Amino acid sequence: xxxxGHRRTSSHKRRRAAHFALTPAQLTKCPKCAKPVKPHTACxxxxxxxxxxxxxxxxxxxxxx
Numbered sequence: 001x002x003x004x005g006h007r008r009t010s011s012h013k014r015r016r017a018a019h020f021a022l023t024p025a026q027l028t029k030c031p032k033c034a035k036p037v038k039p040h041t042a043c044x045x046x047x048x049x050x051x052x053x054x055x056x057x058x059x060x061x062x063x064x065x
Contacts, residue, residue, distance in 0.1 A: 047055035
């Protein structure tokens with residue numbers, strides 16, 4: 001089994017780790033209910049995907065004021 005030949009310096013570690021940053025989630029609006037939805041995903045609120053119903057819509061509780 002191979003072993004590292006040389007010590008990895010701290011600058012090399014930091015340069016490598018520069019690519020590990022997280023990117024914010026890309027969201028779009030659902031065309032039916034205008035809620036934020038991840039692309040290429042069925043809407044969790046209304047259950048539509050590409051203009052057709054694919055899952056059951058969630059029941060919405062109305063609170064009295």
